[in-house]
Amino acid sequence: MSNLSKLNALMCGTGEYTTGWTGSGASKSDKKIGVVGLTLFDLRRLGKVDKLSMVGVSGGKYPAIRQHLQDNIAGAYKDMDISFDAYPEEGKTDPLAYKTAIDKLSAGDAVIIFTPDNTHYDIAMYAMERGMHVLVTKPAVQTLTHHNELIAAAKKHNVVCFVEHHKRFDPVYSDAKARAQTLGEFNFFSAWMSQPKSQLETFRAWAGKDSDISYYLSSHHIDICCWMLQDKAVPTRVVASAATGIATGEPYNCVPQTEDTITLLVDWQSLKSPRHKGTAVYTASWTAPLKAGIHSAQHFYYMGEKGDINVDQAHRGYDVTVDDTGKAWYNPFYMKYSPSESGHFDGQRGYGYISIEKFVDAARSVNAGETTPQDYDTHGLPSIANTVLTTAILHAGRISLDEKRPVGIKQSGDQWILE
Incomplete structure (x- = not known):
């Protein structure tokens, strides 16, 4: 093993996923710290x-x-250095502070982006143009054009x-992906993901304005389905439908165009057999009941030519009253917050952690110089390529909702385009 140097990293976004701190205090979700x-x-x-x-x-x-990090991380685990440089300076407000922060880095450093969906492209592009590695939360971007431009920039x-x-590193999902390879041609996929209505309070600043629930939640299962079908089938057409009325009413009062629940119906064409076509239905909602006992309801059903797979990752046979x-x-697979026997952080096996560590x-x-960025495109890792x-599916779904029509997906040369 050669001598790997340590990586410097900038975290873009200071909200729940980065720090566990929301505008109204410590997060009440499953990401408390x-x-x-x-x-x-x-x-x-x-x-590292x-x-x-x-x-x-x-x-x-x-x-x-x-103070939150001092109390809940440095105070909870041994040997945890929580120091970091902060931008913009205390007392200042600056939507372009990410440029100042990135300019302080050097080529080969890393930029990790957990900001509202509509800001990902600008930040990622600014970082890559300066030679930095980028990890961007899902959805990567909101348009296929932007995604193609990030592929080219990388x-x-x-x-x-x-x-x-990170769902690719969920042990159940990755096992299901492997087993799906033995089930012959793809036939049907159905996925449901929801979060409680309280999320509309957490996300009120951008919900319906800057992004929608399909981009925010269905991106998980759409990626899992695309990963399972990699080199087996491609999507060809998307039709979207939405339910409305809860997010825009009391007490949430989201902007008038906010959808409650979005469903995408997607046609898939086998790459190996012209007669085999498959269908997928991806539904996401942020208007699920408040006291369901789960933060994210998440399950999918996959049917192939020779068998099926049924996954429920909300009820894992583990409940506490x-x-x-x-x-x-x-x-218990996502993040483990209880310390180890020695008092250190002990969550290195959680798929939320593994996802960042792999990057x-x-x-x-x-x-x-041990590997090239292109090597990772062949590893089944979620590279931009x-x-x-x-x-493509998420963007097609948004166009289908806005223009009330089916949207085609096809390959043009070496790029994917929408029709």
Whole structure:
């Protein structure tokens, strides 16, 4: 093994997923102390990461965020260094602070983007043009054109660009993907993912305005389906339908165009057999009941020529009942927050952690000259090149809703385009 140097990383976005801190205080979801910051602080403890920085729009949040991290991470685990440089400065508000923060980095450093969907493209492009590796949360971008441009930029600047599709590292989903390969031609896929109505309060600033529930939640299952069907079938047509009325009413009062539940019906064509066509239905909602005992309802059904697969990752045969709050189904595979016997962070096997660590490992390997960014396109990892069909389906779904028509997906040369 050659001498891999430690990776410096900038976290873009200071919200729930990065720090566990929301505008109204500590998150009440299953990400109470965040995922990105905690993972990077631990990877620094383990010698993979060095300097860390964080950028948001408002510098006023940092005193509360630092106190939250001190109490819940440094105070909860041994040997956890939670230091980071912050942009913009305290007391300043600057939507373009990410440029200042990226300009302080060097080529080969990493930029990890967990910001509203409509900002991903600008930040990712700015970072890659300066030679930085990029990990962007799902959905990577909102348009197929932007996705194609990021593929080209990653190639041109020879950097790693991954999309943080962490469900690929869920042990059940990755096992299902392997088993699907033995079931012959694809026939039918149905997926449901929902979150409780309380999310509309968390996301009120952008819900319906800057993105929709299909981009935000269905991106998980659309990516899983595209991954399962990689080199087996391609999507050819999308028709979308939406339910409305809850998000736009009291007490949520989201903007008038906000959908509650979005369903995409997608036609798939086998690459090996002209007579085999498949259908997929992807539904996502942020108006699920409040006290269902789960944060994300998530299940899918896959039927192939020779068998089927049924996955329920909301009810894992593991439930806990508490007098005050009732019954809850937990997800022990995602993030483990209880410390180890020695008092250290102990969540290195969670798929929320693994997803970020895989990116850090890839960036370090490329920096050391051991691998090239293109190598990862063949690994089944969610590289920007490997995830283009997910964006094609999501974008086609948005056009179908807005223009009330079916939208075709086809290949033109080496690029995917919408019709």
